[in-house]
Amino acid sequence: MSTDRTEGQMTDQLLPTTHRALLHRLARAQAEGRTPSLVAGVLRDGQLVWDGARSMVDGHAPDLDVQYRIGSLTKTFVAVLVLRLREEGLLDLADPLGRHLPGTPADAVTVAELLAHSAGLAAETPGPWWERTEGGLRPELADLLETEAPVKHPAGRRFHYSNPGYALLGALVERLRGEPWGEVLRREVLTPLGMHRTTLLPEAPHAGGFAVHPWADVMLPEPLTDTSRMGPAGQLWSTGADLARWAAFLAAGDEKVLGADTLAEMRRPAVGPEDAEWTSAYGLGLQLRRHEGRLLCGHSGSMPGFTAGLWVSEADGLAAFALSNATSGANTPLLAAQLIALTAEHEPRLPAPWRPLGEVDEELLALTGPWYWGAAPNALRLRADRVLELTSLGGGRGSRFRPAPGGSGTGLDGTWIGLDGYYAGETLRVVRAADGGVSHLDIGSFVYTREPYGGPAEAVPGGVEPEGWRAY
Structure with a gap:
């Protein structure tokens, strides 16, 4: 008979029907x-609002401090370590692996391709499993890749999951940091985020891993192996409490580890x-x-005895995790997705x-209103977070812009950077006339004027017909 536990750390935040x-x-x-056992939890806006567990043992169910092996969820931690190296300028994602870790069969593939499983490398190591x-x-x-045919597809062309690829990324971290990747992870990520129960090897209390017979209700213990060099592909053990912290980090970032902009970069399809x-x-x-x-982002994970x-x-401000100690059966990645949908x-x-805005800046306010790209009407709005939002009124291009880094930080110097849409990463410049007034906007060479093909004729590419608008 199963036993359940439903009282989470912040259960009063959800309705009884949701529970x-x-x-x-x-x-x-x-x-x-x-x-044999299953533990799960739901977060809303970064806070754990529900957790529960079920077990095959009467009167006992795992709590949020019991470790389970998390398998390929380990890859999300390794990716964060690599992106920290990028943020510090120690590597570029376009660098070939051989520039930093020479002598492997994957010297020519890039760091970004390894992160995205688009390097074309073999999915698994040479045998045994x-x-x-x-x-x-x-x-x-x-030893991690076949010597004769380690590459199965042209690099950068398609997604092909590669466990050895992440083992190489772990070795890259070790090479550039000068110490084992697990120690780097503990110091740079786990400790700052308060994840003290996430470890390379199991530490009590932890669940044992089992295989359940497909045609009979009997079980077989699975080995708890130390995969060593393959560890970055799936070695970590963690708890519900620690995965709640990890989910909150993946949702919003943490400047102690990685900021929100870099997490957003990780979420984009490669x-x-x-x-x-x-x-x-x-x-x-x-x-994804x-x-x-x-649309969900995160990761699934499995190792013998665990999923x-x-x-x-x-979009929902929600996250969920699920952990089980059986090789197959309970589809924990699907369960975590279903818990989000239910909530x-x-x-x-x-x-x-x-x-509203906390204060009004007349110069920024003066930029708002209609702007025209040629004859196409657009609206520019100033939002409360000091973001300029360009919206096409005819079904064309639009983007949001924030003040360019390195400037005044207010946008008053006239330079903005696109956040999304067609102009993502492009520069919006506020071009002023000789008298100091605003002449036009320049977004990556596209000129926006206050009237259809208005403003100074010399600012419009190709000029403007001197006779102006006419009837035919």
Whole structure:
């Protein structure tokens, strides 16, 4: 008979009906998936608002401090370490691996391609299966890939998941930091985020891993291996409490580790999705999937005896994780996605209240209103977060802009950087006339004027017909 635990750290933030729906879905996953134990949780706006567990043992269920092996969720941690190196200028994502870690069969592929699984490398190591054998069988980096045909596809062309690719990224971190990747992870990521129960090897209390017979209700213990050099592909153990902290970080970033802009970069698809419906893709160390109409980012994970899933829905302000200790059965990545969908259905996110600017700047206010790209009408609005929002009024291009870094920080120096849409990364310049007034806007050579083909004729590419607008 199963036992459940439903009282989470902040359960008063959800309605009783939501609690019941989440518990019911968790209980079904444990029973139908025939897993010895299952623990899961939901976050809203970075805070844990529900957690629950089920177990095969009467009167006992795991709490948020019990470790489970999280498998390929480890890759999200390794990706953060690599991007920290990029932020410090120690590497560029376009660098070939051989520039920093020479002598491997993957010297020519780039760091970005390894992060995005688009390097074309083999999916697995040469036999025996690395997940169920001790890492001492592969003492050298050269042992991680086949010597004759390590590359299966042209680099950069398609997504092809590669566990050895992430082992190479872990070795890259070790080479540039001068110490084991696990120690770098503890110091640079886990400790700053308060994740003290995430470790390379299990530390009590931890769950044992099992295989459940497909045709009978009996179990077989799985080996708890130390995969050594393959560790960056799936070695980590963690807890529900620590994964809640990790989910909050992946949703919003933390300047102690990586900022929100870099996390947003990780969430963007790195190569074109192969399925026509665009149900899944991969960014820089993060999986992307669509579930019931919402876009999720995070990762799934599995190792013999364990499965895991963690997803973030940025649009809903929700995240969820699930951990189980069976090799197969309970689809924990799907469960985590379902917990997000259930919470969003029962308690949809409330829009943030509209608030005005804290202070009015007349120069910025004067920029708002209609602008024309040729004869195409657009509207420029100033939002409360001091972002300029350009909207096409005819179904054309639009983007948001923020003050360019290195300037005044207010945009009053006339330089802005595009945040999204067609003008993402492009520069908006406020061009002034000789008298100091605004002449026109220049966005990547596109001229916007206050009237259709208005303003100084010399500012409009190709000039303006001197006779102006006419009837025919």
